Amino acid sequence: MHLDKVGSLNKGDLDMSENAIEVEDLTVAYQEKPVLWDIDLTVPEGVLMAIVGPNGAGKTTLIKAILNLVKTAAGQIKIYGKTSSDQKRLVGYVPQRGSVDWDFPTSVKDVVMMGRYGALGWIRRPGKEEQKMALSALDKVGMLQYAERQISQLSGGQQQRVFLARALVQDAQVYLMDEPFQGVDATTERAIVSLLQELRKSGKTVVVVHHDLQTVPEYFDWTALLNVRLIASGPVQEVFTEENLRLTYGGRVSFLKHNGENGVSNIGQRTG
Amino acid sequence: MGFEQFEIQLIASVVAAACAIPGVFLVLRSMAMMSDAISHAILLGIVLAFFVIPDISSPLLIIGAALSGVLTVSLVELLNKTRLVKEDASIGLVFPVLFSIGVILIARYAWNVHLDVHAVLLGELAFAPFDRLIIFGNDIGPKSLYVMGTILIINLFFISLFYKEIKIATFDAGLAAALGFSPGLIHYGLMSLVSVTAVGAFDAVGSILVVALMIAPPAAAYLLTDNLTKMILISVVLGVISSISGFWLAIFLDANIAGAMATMAGVLFVLVFLFAPDRGIIAIARRRSHQRWEFAGKMLAIHLLNHEGTQDEERESQIQHLEENLRWKESFARRVVHYSANNGFLLVNDDRLVLTTRGREYAKESIVDN
Amino acid sequence: MDLGALFYDLFFDYTLRTVALGSAVLGIVSGALGAYAVLRKQSLLGDAMSHAALPGIAIAFLLTGSKASLVLILGAAIAGWIGTLFIMSIVRLTRIKFDSALGLVLSVFFGFGLVLLTIIQKMPNANQAGLDKFLFGQAAALLERDVITMSILGSIAIITMMVFWKEFKLLSFDPDFGATLGFPMRLLDILLTTLIVLAIVLGLQTVGVVLMSAMIVAPAAAARQWTDRLGTMVFLSSIFGALAGIVGALLSSSIQRLPTGPTIVLCISAIVIVSLFFAPRRGLVWNWIRVRRNRGRLHIEAILEDLYSLASAHDNPEHAHSIAVLRLMSSGKGGVDKSLKTLEEQGYVRSVNSDQWALTKAGVEQAQNLMKIREGNN
Numbered sequence A: 001m002h003l004d005k006v007g008s009l010n011k012g013d014l015d016m017s018e019n020a021i022e023v024e025d026l027t028v029a030y031q032e033k034p035v036l037w038d039i040d041l042t043v044p045e046g047v048l049m050a051i052v053g054p055n056g057a058g059k060t061t062l063i064k065a066i067l068n069l070v071k072t073a074a075g076q077i078k079i080y081g082k083t084s085s086d087q088k089r090l091v092g093y094v095p096q097r098g099s100v101d102w103d104f105p106t107s108v109k110d111v112v113m114m115g116r117y118g119a120l121g122w123i124r125r126p127g128k129e130e131q132k133m134a135l136s137a138l139d140k141v142g143m144l145q146y147a148e149r150q151i152s153q154l155s156g157g158q159q160q161r162v163f164l165a166r167a168l169v170q171d172a173q174v175y176l177m178d179e180p181f182q183g184v185d186a187t188t189e190r191a192i193v194s195l196l197q198e199l200r201k202s203g204k205t206v207v208v209v210h211h212d213l214q215t216v217p218e219y220f221d222w223t224a225l226l227n228v229r230l231i232a233s234g235p236v237q238e239v240f241t242e243e244n245l246r247l248t249y250g251g252r253v254s255f256l257k258h259n260g261e262n263g264v265s266n267i268g269q270r271t272g
Numbered sequence B: 001m002g003f004e005q006f007e008i009q010l011i012a013s014v015v016a017a018a019c020a021i022p023g024v025f026l027v028l029r030s031m032a033m034m035s036d037a038i039s040h041a042i043l044l045g046i047v048l049a050f051f052v053i054p055d056i057s058s059p060l061l062i063i064g065a066a067l068s069g070v071l072t073v074s075l076v077e078l079l080n081k082t083r084l085v086k087e088d089a090s091i092g093l094v095f096p097v098l099f100s101i102g103v104i105l106i107a108r109y110a111w112n113v114h115l116d117v118h119a120v121l122l123g124e125l126a127f128a129p130f131d132r133l134i135i136f137g138n139d140i141g142p143k144s145l146y147v148m149g150t151i152l153i154i155n156l157f158f159i160s161l162f163y164k165e166i167k168i169a170t171f172d173a174g175l176a177a178a179l180g181f182s183p184g185l186i187h188y189g190l191m192s193l194v195s196v197t198a199v200g201a202f203d204a205v206g207s208i209l210v211v212a213l214m215i216a217p218p219a220a221a222y223l224l225t226d227n228l229t230k231m232i233l234i235s236v237v238l239g240v241i242s243s244i245s246g247f248w249l250a251i252f253l254d255a256n257i258a259g260a261m262a263t264m265a266g267v268l269f270v271l272v273f274l275f276a277p278d279r280g281i282i283a284i285a286r287r288r289s290h291q292r293w294e295f296a297g298k299m300l301a302i303h304l305l306n307h308e309g310t311q312d313e314e315r316e317s318q319i320q321h322l323e324e325n326l327r328w329k330e331s332f333a334r335r336v337v338h339y340s341a342n343n344g345f346l347l348v349n350d351d352r353l354v355l356t357t358r359g360r361e362y363a364k365e366s367i368v369d370n
Numbered sequence C: 001m002d003l004g005a006l007f008y009d010l011f012f013d014y015t016l017r018t019v020a021l022g023s024a025v026l027g028i029v030s031g032a033l034g035a036y037a038v039l040r041k042q043s044l045l046g047d048a049m050s051h052a053a054l055p056g057i058a059i060a061f062l063l064t065g066s067k068a069s070l071v072l073i074l075g076a077a078i079a080g081w082i083g084t085l086f087i088m089s090i091v092r093l094t095r096i097k098f099d100s101a102l103g104l105v106l107s108v109f110f111g112f113g114l115v116l117l118t119i120i121q122k123m124p125n126a127n128q129a130g131l132d133k134f135l136f137g138q139a140a141a142l143l144e145r146d147v148i149t150m151s152i153l154g155s156i157a158i159i160t161m162m163v164f165w166k167e168f169k170l171l172s173f174d175p176d177f178g179a180t181l182g183f184p185m186r187l188l189d190i191l192l193t194t195l196i197v198l199a200i201v202l203g204l205q206t207v208g209v210v211l212m213s214a215m216i217v218a219p220a221a222a223a224r225q226w227t228d229r230l231g232t233m234v235f236l237s238s239i240f241g242a243l244a245g246i247v248g249a250l251l252s253s254s255i256q257r258l259p260t261g262p263t264i265v266l267c268i269s270a271i272v273i274v275s276l277f278f279a280p281r282r283g284l285v286w287n288w289i290r291v292r293r294n295r296g297r298l299h300i301e302a303i304l305e306d307l308y309s310l311a312s313a314h315d316n317p318e319h320a321h322s323i324a325v326l327r328l329m330s331s332g333k334g335g336v337d338k339s340l341k342t343l344e345e346q347g348y349v350r351s352v353n354s355d356q357w358a359l360t361k362a363g364v365e366q367a368q369n370l371m372k373i374r375e376g377n378n
């Protein structure tokens, strides 16, 4: 495997204060087994970024490290120039759908209101204001009529949209989403994508773990290719090349048909 | 040492060995709590069977009571199938009911008979030698020795006969099904063994301490070996040691024997937990601290490699910078640099770190390893 | 005993009143906090905690010589916590699985507790008697000061739970998300676990270590069947726990040789069984009815569609067909006559003669609608 970084954006090119996320020399290990090696990643403000990489590449771990959910062996992470524990209010999180028990006795609206708990602080209960925000977020993701439903009665795509609504009410600057398209039908996927693009237009930064290589150039303007270490990151047109994908997916890119300059137009299969 | 004392230890050892064998599979198959459920639930079976056959070591009573253990397993599975409660809750719902009915029946109707509520929890190992097996007028030893001996032999027989099948079903249920052994059948076979063993051991150690003998020795053995046969052997040995040392502890403290056996099983487990050569926590701590240096060295090499030839190489390769960027304390960073330099991975040039060829190779290898 | 006398005694008989109050407190606290244990899939951890408490009770007595409930409860709680810590560290540090760690700690702590109890029983001390009521519980032995202790500790537990309601909900549903919001989830976890331990040890004197776990699991499992909201579930769980506690404790104190713990467990289990079968929407009976009704409806729809597809082979969609053909098409499942009768009542089919049936205009429309819906679903 090569070690050259292709198309990586140099830190010096950007004014530090414009970066939503800066990851420097991040190494994460589970029981001394490294999962992320020395990651340097800069995410400028206002991009819609896809993190792609094979299964087990450490995509979830990277997101969790940025959120300060896993212990890091080395390195530092900054959100708008400060450590992420100082910037909790700025970050919204959409975890993987399978990470919770959907049989939990609670309603859709209740789950969405959890997004306000951070702003509420200790002990204070959500009230009218929070309900209103939850309902309007549910409206945005097209789930308003399900507000009072018990969460176990939702389909996979609906569960995903509930999580999205919960992140929306956080009213964050930076959103981190782990596979928000998993188990979602095509129509819902479009709806979610346009929502994400709207977020970006309003100046938010959105980082999404994504599995479908084919749609990367269409949905995203920024991307990071990850496989234990960072292969490349930057604007999609520059970074999302066949060469980089080969580096990311190892031998498993035989299905990548080279066609045209950067080879991204014809990637014909889903991965992962 | 009196002959009775010898007999008690012999019975206790046979009980421990008989419990350890199915226990190994309970531990490996993550079904330890099923033995808790079974050992509680068989009380009801024992009481009901006792009303019909008032002889606690009769084989008919044992089989009848063991059926209630298997019934418990199917009840739990039935409850799981409704998906109205989670799996752990269904275990926690089923066995208290059966156990409670058993205790109430004993308290109300079998009062002052052979069974009493205390014996349910404590067993009566101390009295075991008094119940003799007499054949043609000859006293050939304590009855419970023969009962447990038979159960031990049944366990050994079952395990060795279906060794391969159980092994595959334990480690790869999918493969077992594909090869044509029914995992369900093996599951119920094992549960029947657990039930029969629990009923047989009930008289000696009561219904809760059976769990200690079934789980503690195999759990300890699991930290000592990766080999299934060895794990069974070690479990049996640890079980026997627990029971004999427990006996002497009980004599010394003038306390209940079964409780002392469980205590010793726990003590042995803690010893293994601390001192096991590979998986003990002392070994783990030692390995971790070694790995920490090795890991830090790797990290440093990869860090330097990643920044070789980039614009910020100058900055990234300074010792001071390690502190800032890798979040290493200065003393730690110096020790890692020292360690790496000693291993010939890098050279120190006026506080600037330069990878050697060997260091570069090392870094690349480390990345590919993953 | 007639009911009137029981109620009279409940209010005026000191022992009965104490027993009823004590078991109500125990039921409320274990029911409420048990809901969290069950939702966090820690049902069996409760079993381990309660067994592990036994040596704590014995050691507390050995150290202080006191049988005051506060002392014993404290001892039990500390031992329960130590047992829990053991389980957590075994699971974290070794490859031994959670359930094995549970079984190990449960049985070994309990065995050690029994050793201590037998030692205490043989001590030349008049005060030692009665500790073994902690095995199966003895409601009749509750004293007023025990109930006062239980009430104070129980109120603390319940109030804490209500104060941190939203935080505990977050902890139980999605702890990672909670951490990203800035809540110290580890600390909240410790707090909630402590409350659960407290709920368990409060009941030990009444229900006993052997069966206390049922009072954690069963009320919550029953309550879950009746509601889909956490608040309602916790409330119902407390009510169920209190109900079973009071009824069981009163029965066992008024009937000779009826151990309290098992009696309470049978009461709460009866509530569980009723809930599993009859709770609206989730209950087994309701489910069964729903499945039957669906099956009937599907059968009727199938016949309608069969008639339609038969008819569409002809120019006239209202062409009549013989019942024998319909029987054949429903592949011998039977009930064709009954379904046709239902359809006739609904005005979708009419009988042309005794065994010839045809679709009406409404029937044709209905069949087309059904087929459209089915296509939409695919």
Ligand SMILES: Nc1ncnc2c1ncn2[C@@H]1O[C@H](COP(=O)(O)OP(=O)(O)O)[C@@H](O)[C@H]1O
Binding pocket: A030, A031, A035, A053, A054, A055, A056, A057, A058, A059, A060, A061, A062
């Ligand atoms: N809690 C954990 N303990 C040990 N290993 C883990 C843990 N979580 C993830 N891993 C391992 O870390 C690697 C990366 O996992 P993850 O970040 O989930 O990958 P991805 O999201 O890209 O599929 C995988 O090899 C996985 O097995």
Ligand SMILES: [Mg+2]
Binding pocket: A059, A060, A061
């Ligand atoms: Mg992932």
